[in-house]
Amino acid sequence: MSELALPQNISPAVAEQLKPHWTRHIGAAATALILVVLLGISYYPAEVNNWTLLYTDAGNMAEFIEDFLHPNFVDLEDIILKMIETIQIALWGTVLSIIFGIPAGLLCSNNIAPTWIVQPMRRLMDACRAINELVFAILFVAAVGLGPFAGVMALFVHNLGIIAKLFSEAVEAIDPRPVEGIAATGASRLQQIIFGVIPQVLPLWTSFSLYRFETLVRSATVLGIVGAGGIGFIFYESFRSFQYDRASAVIIVVVISVSIIDIISSQLRKRLI
Structure with a gap:
């Protein structure tokens, strides 16, 4: 049958x-x-x-872990200052990527821009996402020298690709009826975006931005390894000189700081969605 x-x-x-x-x-x-x-x-x-x-070298691992169980907080003030610098690097990287990510996200949206603009923009943002921020940090250290600015630029460029993708996906999921209603009044394309698109996606955009900030704080902790500022340099120097007790103190400060930021960010995101 x-x-x-x-x-x-x-x-x-x-x-x-x-x-x-x-x-x-x-x-x-x-x-x-x-x-x-x-x-x-x-x-x-x-x-x-x-x-x-994991078990044949268990003895070496036990000695290694034992050194980490006795953190040395003698340089706590320097560690905290570097952690603050790390957060500042992440903050600037996030803000810059949001500023440039808004127009980039709109230009990556099929319901906003024509295909001949959308496809090249998406490929450009793909390239930004494909290259890890640590690689960008190495490139910017070579270009602008050692210091936090190289870290800011590395996080900005990498995060721009991610923010643009998240923002464009939110734009493509909007209800088209408010935009059509505004267009029926004779509003320009820019006015349609400002009054019809942005109000619908703003809560999601804000939530995405907060999430990316807490992610960039974690990413920024390792940029100092290549000389791009932040607490990573202290950790790398401590580890390289076998000061595992000092490296343990750095890890504790990083974990506490990132956990606090994650908790605050999560609470803010819950209120927005």
Whole structure:
């Protein structure tokens, strides 16, 4: 007996539910098989076979951990000052990426800009996201010298690609009716964006920005390793000179600072959404 024809206007979600169960099981099994094959192929290249070192070198690890259990807070004031500098680097990187991310996000949105603008802008933002902020930090240290400014620029460029993507996805998900109503009054395209688009996406944009700030604070803690300012330099110098007690103090300050920022940011984001 032939299968009954489905209505042409049926939604993809409903059509998926109407498929025979065995077809969905085959798809899930094929996906699982591909994942297992990929894991098997990458087992030796990723050196996962060295997991035995976790217990064969347990003695060395125990000595290493023991040194970290006795943090040295003699230089606490310097550590805190560098942590504040790290937060300032993250703050400026976030603000700059938001300022430039708003127009970039709009130009990456299919319902705002034409395709000949959207596609090049998206590829440019893809490039910003693809390169890690630590790589950008190395490039900016070579370009502008050592110091926090290189860190700010590294976080700004990398985060710009992420912010633009998040902002554009929010814009593409808006209700078009308010924009159409404003357009019917004879408003210009800019006025449609200001009064029809921005009010709808502003809560999400703010939430995304807060989330990215707390993420950049974590990212900024390692920029000092390559000379781009912040607390990472103290940690790197302590670790390289085998001052594990001092490195432990740095880690504690970083964890406490990041945790406080995460808690505050999470509470603010809950109120916005």
